[in-house]
Amino acid sequence: MPLFFEETAWRFWDQSISAKHRSALESFAADDTLCELVGSGKSAPIVRTWVHDDTVVLGIQDHRLPHIERGMEVLKEHGFTPIVRNSGGLAVVLDAGVLNISLVLSEKDNAIDISVGYDLMLNLVRELFPEATIEAYEIVGSYCPGSYDLSINGRKFAGISQRRIRRGIAVQVYLCVEGSGSERANIIRDFYNAGLQGEKTKFAYPEIKPETMASLSELLERQMTVQEVVLDLHALMGAPAPMPLQPDETDLYAFYLNRVVERNQKMLEHPLE
Template identity: 70%
Template structure:
């Protein structure tokens, strides 16, 4: 067992499944939920937690996307195609969320020892390899040039990206977040982000270098593994994996005494997003 897998083998995991319940809600609520869990887990008020979440038709913009010279024209284009646009509070660039994309957050505490940024990524990579044994070491982590939200921990099979990882750190808690393109077409999602940059840039030179999207380098797990797989199948796999990793898995969303903290972070996230979108 690797050092990173040992961070996953713990006495108790908490599992919060919002793969169905969050769909029609704003993805901002998910960022607030992860901030809340960072606080709770970081301050040892909760066991380490895995949270699954799905949101309908949303493009999550990064801070740099919001600085596109023609963002005020790009956002209406997204809305016309049926997507909401929000700005997130962690690093990275634009990603697509829809009913075929499963997001997983692994929330750990640094209370008993530091977990550096590379270790956070490696923990998620180890978790995903365990989750899809039929792919195993075919799952590689390196930047896929031409993908949206490119990064050194893009996850791919045979050079085609199906997932990207980001991290959020707060109050000694770390949320390592991944979006998994499970179902549907990876290329179609990439075309949407290509259009966002085409309209947002309109050929202008910018200090920041935005990715030149090549839709063919993105794919879903259904396409890559050539097997029927649904978001719900993956959620069940996660539950089974957590039972392998821990002596006990505690299910359940926020308790009444945790809701006050969630409300605090929710207000903070909504206020920040409102300011960002108002500054267009």
């Protein structure tokens, strides 16, 4: 069991099945809600697992592409719904084979450096897949590249981000567990090609090279499922009783959901479907 699971009691909320057919905007609202609850001391630290079908989550810079409308049309042609997230980073793919894990921590009493949050998630992923040599450095050619890209033999399967609200921190990772990493990268490559159409921009958008990305099933050469990883994570935590949002927490969630939906509508200029 990772040291940070041993030292404190964690709350567990599994949405790897229940959220699949719902908008990914709901997950970003959920993490904002948990940040406030944990940051204020109204909840224990939380591990939340979540999966959403066929969504591309765009960053703020993506929305500034010179031909963003055409880029989003291409995503829809691939069968994916575009949304804009309320944190940094660039476009990432969510689908039934991608497991997202959020660690929601409090810095009410002690500040937590950004690097510490990243390292906690890195250590957790290493505990989940002890048979692999997992490294953290930027994988050039991947989508949403960053210094905490997680890779095996130079091919990226995960990326880590952070969201901070009201003394709460949500450290989020997406794990490409099933399917083809390069096929997901192809979708993002098509998006950028359509969104840029060869134009030069001040911001340097990534030049996607699909061969730099893979799923864990591909990298570890064994078929695994999202649900197997969720069960392994739950066991790693000591199998705590699940605790989703409680009745007295739902009003706060409704506030954050409304804010996330309104912001997304404004950015994309169309209603949430």
